[in-house]
Amino acid sequence: MNTNFGQAWKMVVASSDIKKQLKTLSELLQGDLDFHQMQSSYASHNFHSFPAKFPPQLPHVFIQNLTDVGEIVLDPMNGSGTTVLEARLAKRIGIGLDIDPLALKISQVKTCSLKPLAVYETGLRLLKAARMMLDTSPEIIENYLQSRWDDETRQFVDYWFLKSVQRELASLRIQIEKIDDLALRRFFDVVFSGIIITKSGGVSMALDLAHTRPHRVKQVLDKNSQILFSEIEESQPPRSHWVKKYRSPFEEFEKKLKVNIRGLQEITSLPVYHILSDAQKIPLKDNIVDLIVTSPPYASNAIDYMRAHKFSLVWLGYSISSLSSKRSEYIGAESQPRTSAEVLPAYTQSVIVDISSLDKRKGMALERYYSEMKRVLTEIYRVLKPGKCAIVVVATSILRGRNTQTHLCLADIGKQLGFIVPEIGVRNLDRDKRMMPATLQNNSESQIQQRMHEEYVIGFYKPA
Structure with a gap:
């Protein structure tokens, strides 16, 4: 009798904790995520230009509200290191993964301690x-x-x-x-x-x-x-x-x-670890990460990082052929997939079928993207502690006039894997800062401008 009562009480407490955590996550995602007119060049955030960076205030708000000092914050698609730098400034342990050699170098420098x-x-x-x-x-x-x-x-x-x-x-x-x-x-x-x-x-x-x-x-x-x-x-x-x-x-x-x-700051807080690794194979043990904040690439290579990065990487010892090979490994690349397609949820599959009916090649690229992102989310679920959150910042792409509905598809995939998705936040973009467009004039026919106005912040919660 007492044992049964104890187990029931634990379930009540656990259920109460989950509701509290989900409420906190929902409130954060419903808050102001635009961060317009806020200074983003503090510390080492402006060391190097990088396309489509999110403002440092974005990871900061989730790090401060969803983790404690000394806990582990991971960005498996690290880019220029905005998340891991904010983790270090907040006295958390940061871990950043990326397969782009320049991105990883930039992040290493931004989080190092030099005089x-x-x-x-x-x-x-x-x-x-x-x-x-x-x-x-x-x-x-x-x-x-x-x-x-x-x-x-x-x-x-x-x-x-x-x-x-x-x-x-x-x-x-x-x-x-x-x-x-x-x-x-x-x-x-x-x-x-x-x-x-x-x-x-x-x-x-x-x-x-x-x-x-x-x-x-x-x-x-x-x-x-x-x-x-x-x-x-x-x-x-x-x-x-x-x-x-x-x-x-x-x-x-x-x-x-x-x-x-x-x-430069002589940072003496907790360390940051950088790993040259694919987010589809995160080299970490199960259930060890306290928070994930990341932003995956656009589908179908809409932002081609290597196209720009090779201009300096050739001076750092890389050949054009090696960089072209590396480019084909990026999530969102249009080349043929390296592995078979994943079984995707019905809604996600319907988006792929719709675009495939207009352009088979684009449809195949989108299927590769969502299959790769399913593998990324599977790894995120594996390394995240139960009762913890992953924040994924995405924007949609326009392929043959159709919206890829990236936020809805990734939320769909996350639910298939066992995540709870209590809310999808919306960020209205300062397009001149986020996308760095070639023109200041609006052009309704421009694909890059069609996806410049907002992006989505998906909250994934791993049940305890």
Whole structure:
């Protein structure tokens, strides 16, 4: 009798706790998730441009309300490390997974602990040595450039970078690669990458790198508006998006160094772990994570991270062929799936069938995306502790005029796996910050603008 009463009482208490946790999660998801007019460049959040970042306030609000100091916060699709940096600032243990080598490097640097003065002095010495090498030992730089890449990568570099820019970048790379301290070398790698992949400008002949749609300019002008490079015929009136001002890598490196130094903090709180890993195979034990906050890629490669990241990764030692191979592994890629399709819920399958009826290739890409996301959510369920939450921030895509209904499909898949989904929050986007569009004018026919106005914050709760 007493044993039965004790078991019944435990069930009542457990049920009460679940209701309380679900109520808290629902209230957070119903709150203001826009965070417009809020400063997002504090700490090291602005170390490097990255497309479609969510504001740091978003993971912050869930970390503060759903975890305690010392607990584990995971982002299995880490990107530039917004979640794990917020976890560290809040004295939680952060774990970030990603298969993009540049994303992981950026996140490592944003969460490291370095002494700002020592880093700045090293940076100035590095710059001085690079400038001196360019003046006194140009043959070393030329040898470096000639031996650096295979033919395909060499052609890519020659197409996108002026020779004078290549020489300055090479002299910087030679100095950076001499640094023995791994954390310090990573820091300067990110500074270096940050002068190539920028929201505006950058030292390559590309525009629109920050939102992954690069196109090469037809003309480059120096500071005095003298032509350094031109493919514009005399009969063609130059257009603004054809022309770019020359930027010296040395000068841009010094500017970016100063910006990043201001964001450095000597963080002494709990550690952050970074793992080069696929979110479909999370290398963690069962039931150990206290909170997950993540944002998966768009379906059908709508934002092609590698298209931009390769501009700096080729300088960091990667070949074009290796990066193309890596790109095909990304969730949301349009290439053929590496594994068979998963059994998906009826609603999700109906969305796939609808798009497949209009475009079989797009339908196959969407089926791959939802199959891969089912494997990700399965892993999230496995590593999450019972009674804990996962927050997944998504936006829909428009394929052949049809909405992929990503938020509803992922919620559907989550329920199939055993999650409770009490609420789906809505974020109204500040599109200039989130998507970094190429134009400020509204265009109802533009697919990228059709999905720029809002995104969805799905709350998954793993029952206790």
